[in-house]
Amino acid sequence: MPLLxxxxxxxxxxxMSWGHxxxxxxxxxxxxxxxPLLSPDKAVQIHLLMVEIRLPRLSxxxxxxxxxxxxxxxxxxxFRNPLAAPDILGVMAGSAFGGALGIILGGPWxxxxxxxxxxGLIAVAMAYLIARHFPGQPTLxxxxxxxxxxxxxxxxxxxxxxxxxxxxxxxxIVFWLxxxxxxxxxxxxxxxALPVFIGISLLILQGHxxxxxxxxxxxxxxxxxxxxxxxxxxxxxxxxxxxxAVMMAGMIGWIGLIIPHLGxxxxxxxxxxxxxxxxxxxxAYLLLADALARNLFSVDVPVGVFAxxxxxxAFLLVLRQIRKAWV
Numbered sequence: 001m002p003l004l005x006x007x008x009x010x011x012x013x014x015x016m017s018w019g020h021x022x023x024x025x026x027x028x029x030x031x032x033x034x035x036p037l038l039s040p041d042k043a044v045q046i047h048l049l050m051v052e053i054r055l056p057r058l059s060x061x062x063x064x065x066x067x068x069x070x071x072x073x074x075x076x077x078x079f080r081n082p083l084a085a086p087d088i089l090g091v092m093a094g095s096a097f098g099g100a101l102g103i104i105l106g107g108p109w110x111x112x113x114x115x116x117x118x119x120g121l122i123a124v125a126m127a128y129l130i131a132r133h134f135p136g137q138p139t140l141x142x143x144x145x146x147x148x149x150x151x152x153x154x155x156x157x158x159x160x161x162x163x164x165x166x167x168x169x170x171x172x173i174v175f176w177l178x179x180x181x182x183x184x185x186x187x188x189x190x191x192x193a194l195p196v197f198i199g200i201s202l203l204i205l206q207g208h209x210x211x212x213x214x215x216x217x218x219x220x221x222x223x224x225x226x227x228x229x230x231x232x233x234x235x236x237x238x239x240x241x242x243x244x245a246v247m248m249a250g251m252i253g254w255i256g257l258i259i260p261h262l263g264x265x266x267x268x269x270x271x272x273x274x275x276x277x278x279x280x281x282x283x284a285y286l287l288l289a290d291a292l293a294r295n296l297f298s299v300d301v302p303v304g305v306f307a308x309x310x311x312x313x314a315f316l317l318v319l320r321q322i323r324k325a326w327v
Contacts, residue, residue: 001276004266004277007281007284008284011283011284011287012058012062014288015058015287016028018291018294020295023046023049027042031043031047051186055186056184056189057290058287059184059193060181060182060184060189060192060249061181061286061303062283062287063192063193064245064252065255065283065284065286066196066200066280066283067199067245067282068241068245068255068256068282068286069256069260070199070238070241070278070279070282071086071238071239071241071242071256072084072257072278073259073263073278074203074238075235075256076260077213077214077271078210078214078231078234078235078238079142079143080139080214081143083257085256086238086239086242087146087150087242087253089123089124089143089149089235090123090126090127090148090149090150090152090153091121091239091242091243092120092150092242092251093123093149093152093153093154093157094121094123094124094149095116095119095120095123095242095247096116096153096157096246096251097154097157097160098116098118098119099112099113099116099177100161100173100176100177101160102115102116103176104160104164104169104173109183113183114247117243117244117247120246121240124235126148126149126152127142127148128232130148138228139217142235161174175302177251178250178251178302178304179250179251180249180250180302180303183248184248184249192244192248196241199241200241200275202237204275205272207270207274208271209225210234210271211269211270212225213234214271249303250304252286252303252304252307253307253308254311256282257311257315258311258314259278259282259285260278261318262314263281265318285310285314286303286307288310290303292306292310293305
């Protein structure tokens, strides 16, 4: 765990100091300390750069990366599926549709975020209702419900994109779907940070119960655990985290799939320790993806693109572990 904290600190320094605007680590340190060696004009420039651009992006990257990684860890444990990700119950498809619908309807940016959050929850509620009304193996029916909900909202998203203005609204929808960390100003960060912190903390407290759930329903019942209530609780918390992530940054994939496996390679399978470690690792991963997206080209590339590009080699690293689970 200390190594993960060191990695996260390194990614924070990289994100704060690396960019198109030339800023040495010495200047960054002088600004941070309020050193008189820094000229007033330079201090103002660095202050605007940090407070208006880099610090909000850094904060959103940490929150989104941690939320998606924790959410993916929970879904992989609950469904005992190494390929489970936050979108397994349709939350990402629902949020994508909600955000696109918000763009079509117009209004301030927060209405797009709220629409994405609400429709993400609606998609998961639909998956849960489908599972309740069709008897069978609970986790299997939840997955089937998630597939149906995801298919429905994916179709609705295509319909919204078809109806969008191709010159103004459609480019905004496409850009939002590729993910961006610049949608949340610094003053709004606390409103997102508090629920993400609470959600991850509550999931960590349920870590031992998640360990029992990952063994199967019968084993968890034999330990005297209320399986249905625990499953509902952790799914709701993981869904809220995933919806919050989409609300902040749009669609960013692979983090919830890859990071839990990387965490298991480093920390082992215990979910209490894994949830904390995966959250830290997910934050560091997205910080690295954003640093590359901002600096490798003359224009800012959507961070979701680099999150997926980095996910390919990361997936290859854990493929052997996943294949062992398939056998």
